Amino acid sequence: MQMGRHLGFLLVFISLFIGLAVADWNILNRKKKNELGSSLKNYCESWRINVELNNIRGFDVVPQECIDFIGKYMTSTQYKVDSERALEECTLYLSSCCTFKGDGKDAWIFDVDDTLLSLVPYYKKHHFGGEKLNMTSLEAWMRESKAPALQHTMKLFHEIKSSGLKIFLISSRRECLRTHTVDNLIKVGYHGWTNLILRELEDENVQVQNYKANARKRLVDEGYRIWGIIGDQWSSVEGLPTAKRTFKLPNCLYHVS
Known part of the structure; x- marks a missing residue:
């Protein structure tokens, strides 16, 4: 019985942890999506400048x-x-x-x-x-x-x-x-x-x-x-x-x- 309680508690803890992890991942994804325009512009401008510098x-x-x-x-x-x-x-x-x-x-x-x-x-x-x-x-x-x-x-x-x-x-x-x-x-x-x-x-x-x-x-x-x-x-x-x-x-x- 005691082992069952421990197992139940462990499963609840794991589910909660996974839920938080998924939530955090989704937040990060949304943040990434919101910043994609400026990040992509920065990347492409950097690529262009490095072509001009003869690095690329x-x-x-x-x-x-x-x-x-x-x-x-x-x-x-x-x-x-x-x-x-x-x-x-x-x-x-x-x-x-x-x-x-x-x-x-x-x-x-x-x-x-x-x-x-x-x-x-x-x-x-x-x-x-x-x-x-x-x-x-x-x-x-x-x-x-x-x-x-x-x-x-x-x-x-x-x-x-x-x-x-x-x-x-x-x-x-x-x-x-x-x-x-x-x-x-x-x-x-x-x-x-x-x-x-x-x-x-x-x-x-x-x-x-x-x-x-x-x-x-x-x-x-x-x-x-x-x-x-x-x-x-x-x-x-x-x-x-x-x-x-x-x-x-x-x-x-x-x-x-």
């Missing part, structure tokens, strides 16, 4: 839970302001850094995609980086020559050109896209660059960073002094030889190594 590399897709956040950022006023701030630093640098020799060998390098031309309209149709890149699809879109200009970069492009620097465009686009790329650049208002360097067949299996560094080396070997580089990917500005100063524009849609 080689990702194939934007995390599914961050697609909306990344899409809103890349089409926001904040993205434009961030880009304009970076380019203001270029202007400040050019106003005080450089004594050009005027011998035709002072040079500046621009990337093309998401530096001069925006791929955001393409990525908007493909879940803002939430889909793994289909290069055939992207190149078909590039052949339409409809990429809009990044207006904040165009202004700087023409300022640099008017200062007498030679402008070189070094893009990871393939050589077969030359006509379409030139048409697109001219159509939106870019003109007067010295050379557009695209990937030849022998470059297609070379990492982008190495390909662009090799292109810069050829320019240096020809006697050019590279005062600056502007690009949206770290692979556009890293590697040797580099410029006296490099500038990185924001882009968290994709990573090119």
Whole structure:
């Protein structure tokens, strides 16, 4: 009988404990649910910042839970302001850094995609980086020559050109896209660059960073002094030889190594 009482008491205690545990778990779940919006925003903003810092590399897709956040950022006023701030630093640098020799060998390098031309309209149709890149699809879109200009970069492009620097465009686009790329650049208002360097067949299996560094080396070997580089990917500005100063524009849609 006494054993039965002890067993009954134990069962009541266990039931009460489980009930409290379940209640606490439910409270935690509700709390988590209520805070999900801000927590997810913080996570996605942290992910975006670490992409820009080059801590997160080689990702194939934007995390599914961050697609909306990344899409809103890349089409926001904040993205434009961030880009304009970076380019203001270029202007400040050019106003005080450089004594050009005027011998035709002072040079500046621009990337093309998401530096001069925006791929955001393409990525908007493909879940803002939430889909793994289909290069055939992207190149078909590039052949339409409809990429809009990044207006904040165009202004700087023409300022640099008017200062007498030679402008070189070094893009990871393939050589077969030359006509379409030139048409697109001219159509939106870019003109007067010295050379557009695209990937030849022998470059297609070379990492982008190495390909662009090799292109810069050829320019240096020809006697050019590279005062600056502007690009949206770290692979556009890293590697040797580099410029006296490099500038990185924001882009968290994709990573090119």
